[in-house]
Every structure is written in C-alpha cells, then in structure tokens.
Amino acid sequence: MIIAEGIGFAYGRTPVLEGAFLEGRDGQMVGLVGPNGSGKTTFLRTLYGSLRPTAGLVTLDGDPVARLGPRRTARRVAVVAQERGGDLPVTVREMVLLGRLPHQGVFDRHSPDDHARAAAALARVGASHLADRRVDTLSGGEKQRVLIARSLTQDVRHLLLDEPTNHLDVRYQHDVLGLVAGLEVTTVVVLHDLNLAARYCDHVVLLDRGRVVASGSPGEVFTPATLEPVYGIGVTRVDVDGRLHLVFTPHDGPTKA
C-alpha cells in the first residue's frame, strides 16, 4: 500500500506540488494523469524518496519512505523512470540482473535463482531474444521492455512507472499495461494516454498545476466537465464494447479530415 498525503514540493522557489495526495491499495493500479508540466514526474519521484517533499508524508505499507533509505526502499519499490538507465554498455541480461542487487550482499555473485528470475522476466515481456544484445543498441520500445523486465526481477510489492508506454507501438502499449495490471503489486503509473488509463487503472489521480483536481475511478474522473478545463480541449465520452473511451476535439486550428 502506498499513501501520499499533503505532498508539497518546490524546485528552488517555484512551487510545483501543493497538497498532492494519492492512495494505492494492495494490488491496485493507480494512474497519475495531467497536462505537461502539471507535476506528475515530480510527484512520482517523491513516492520513492528520489525527491524529498517539503510538506506531507509518503508511506509504503505504513513505513515513511523518508526513513527507509535507498536500499530498503529498493527492496520494496521498483521504478521505471523516464529515459534513464537505458544507455549503459551492458547486455540486456546484465541489465535485468541488476534488479536483484537490492537483495544481494555487497560481494555476492548472481545465483542460479537470480538468472532464472531474469530469464523469466525477459520472457514475460517478450524480450528473451534480446538477452545477449547490448542495451545501448536497442530501440526505444525494446529498452522500455527491458527496463520493465528489470523491475519484475526486483521482486517487490510496489511498482512505479513513468510513462512506460513511451516508445511502444500500439500493441505493446496494451501488452505492457495488461501485464502490469495482472501483477500482484501496487502500481502507480504516469500516463499521458487517458484511454490507456481508463482501460487499465483502477483509480486515477488528475493533477493540474501541482494540485490534485480529481481522484476516483476513471469513469468518475474522465468526464468532459472535469477534463475540458484542465486540458483545454473538447472531450466526448463514447462506449466501445462496454468500455469508456474518450475522443478529443481541439476547439480550433486546422484539421486534415
């Protein structure tokens, strides 16, 4: 369970988060959505102690993150941050094995169990064939899958993902989020694509200029009345095979069709 209450943060003197909150119950997938610059990545980083909030409290299963320290946090939370860690001159297998580090002693070598977990994680994201490739030669989508495999290898109860569908083609966007939704972990995921959030998230938190302006099920939050003032675009809800879909229509500007 992840609980964040009253989170404030400022870069220098510029406040970026004010009173932000979320609650990820066991096994839930919480979507963090909002326009560019609304504070999603900043909020996510406070959840795993990469940024220390200026106000408020984040707890993981009841323990304040600020007191856990990096190693104990890494035993509880796996993070797939944006555009990070994908350019090391190591093989995919080595990169995925890094997920085992928080569970090893300083001088430990990878055990057969570590290797088995890494191989299973690669298979799970459809990337077994990449195991011997160097990470810095992969495409954006391949890298993203490898980073997700690494987080699976970390064997944790909480998963934090910053735009994990970036670089993924339409099928893999669904494959990856479907996979994550099926894991028995508590997930907080930053997503730009509100239709993906509607499909896979149990709960969504909408940020606008550093404040939570709505929090609830996708059906509750994703209404024209809530979204239109935040994004400045027309929103229509449609039902496709019994599922909520959103169609966006710019208020003005040129169109091709």
Ligand SMILES: Nc1ncnc2c1ncn2[C@@H]1O[C@H](COP(=O)(O)OP(=O)(O)OP(=O)(O)O)[C@@H](O)[C@H]1O
């Ligand atoms: N290291 C930093 N120093 C100063 N300002 C920053 C820094 N990182 C982010 N900001 C600013 O903080 C605000 C929130 O940024 P953040 O990256 O959290 O938003 P976001 O919602 O994740 O944006 P996006 O959807 O564009 O990725 C933005 O105005 C951004 O310019």
